Amino acid sequence: MDETLFGELKRYVEWGPDDEEALRRLHAVAVPEFGRISEVFYDRILSHAGARQSLTGGESQVGHLKITLQAWLDRLLAGPWDEAYFELRCRIGRYHVHIALPQHYMFGAMNVIRRELNDVIDRRYLHDPPSLAAARQAAGKVLDLELAIMLHTYREDLLAQAARAERLSTFGQLVGSIGHDLRNPLGVIETSLYILRGRMGEDERAKKHLDRIGDQLGVANGIIGNLLDMIRNRPLARARVALEPVLRAAEESVKRPPGVEVRLDGLEGLPDALGDALQLRQVFVNLLDNAVQAAAPAGSVRVEARAADGAVEVAVEDSGPGVDPNVRRRLFEPLITTREKGNGLGLALVKRIVERHAGTIAYAPRDGAGARFVVTLPTR
Missing domain, CATH: 1.10.490.10 (Globins)
Known part of the structure; x- marks a missing residue:
């Protein structure tokens, strides 16, 4: 042996x-x-x-x-x-x-x-x-x-x-x-x-x-x-970004079936993030689109934001089946997808944009079922 x-x-x-x-x-x-x-x-x-x-x-x-x-x-x-x-x-x-x-x-x-x-x-x-x-x-x-x-x-x-x-x-x-x-x-x-x-x-x-x-x-x-x-490498139009309108615009642009409920919590009073508002909007459009498709045809999606020490955290979670443990380590790589009709580009692009903003993104399984993605962005 x-x-x-x-x-x-x-x-x-x-x-x-x-x-x-x-x-x-x-x-x-x-x-x-x-x-x-x-x-x-x-x-x-x-x-x-x-x-x-x-x-x-x-x-x-x-x-x-x-x-x-x-x-x-x-x-x-x-x-x-x-x-x-x-x-x-x-x-x-x-x-x-x-x-x-x-x-x-x-x-x-x-x-x-x-x-x-x-x-x-x-x-x-x-x-x-x-x-x-x-x-x-x-x-x-x-x-x-x-x-x-x-x-x-x-x-x-x-x-x-x-x-x-x-x-x-x-x-x-x-x-x-x-x-x-x-x-x-x-x-x-x-x-x-x-x-x-x-x-x-x-x-x-x-x-x-x-x-x-x-x-x-x-x-x-x-x-x-x-x-x-x-x-x-699209240059970032760096500025102070109010995240509440960015998140609400992202939520409004994502199509969802009538049976999927989307809630936005904790958006009031958030500190401004530093970065490019258009590219950050793309981050949350991709995450919300994934969450809505995971929760369909009937389920819930929740966006929760809070201020952290020198940063702001935005969590996007859904009531879907979650991510297969065998896929998690490569979840943010291009062409890796768990969706039947996915192309494996959305999360890879999200990670790229977030990291160019000196932020982080992490996946965490929810208790019971579902997926939770947490984006952390610097505020100073």
Whole structure:
């Protein structure tokens, strides 16, 4: 049987049964210290401006994060250090990548844990030098494994970004060529359609088909426009943007079936965002259109906005089926779609526009069913 990555890492640090036994003995004496260690850990983060900004959920979530850290310490020392342990730690690492936690903060945080555990070892095994040496060695190895796993997840992300950049480059070259070539025949069809409308007379059946041709021309031109927007860097007309009229205009421009209700909450008194009003309107048109189609034929869509620290958050959620977990990691890539008639360009364009505004967009599944997309835009 081939050696797993975790098996290779353990062999590299010379991990063995003695280390596992030493950590289990350390766990028994260290558990009462977990609360104190979590206090020291987050006091250090809150005292450093850069590290404090990396906290997901802000300072209000520190109480919950302290409990999470104690659970992390418990598994660190109690084991078992098997493939399930490796997968759990990888998920934590991927979350750090997801929230864009800088690697140097991750290293600094691990150093705080290392120092506090060594302090516990020194005090608890003061009169037992053999146990002290064994615990020190085992703690060093397991924390080295943790660092290696974290770095592995950062490397995964780096490789994924490189592959994504290569795909986008190829995609851009193809789109630039095809998009412009398609505009010419579509223009000819549109001109011919205009002439035919003037000569059709009172044939209602023929008019119906001409209307359908016109509608599909609009769809085709819209797809080409989105494709070209994906590869061009349209300059931002930067200004202070009142989001309430932008959101209301986006909501009014999205067609929806009678059975879908759309609610806008929290729009009054929002701080102005910084950016291009037309491009931001496109962001919310795309998100609302997706939400309405997910909620159809009968359901609800809710837009909720609130002021955050130096930013404004706008959440668009629907009562539809949500997004397949297998698609979520690539949800914002071009040509990735979960809709039967989707082209996979709307969310990719949304992400591009939001990031050009120095903002972020994230997907979060709703409790029960449905999807929730949260756009965060700077206000200063």
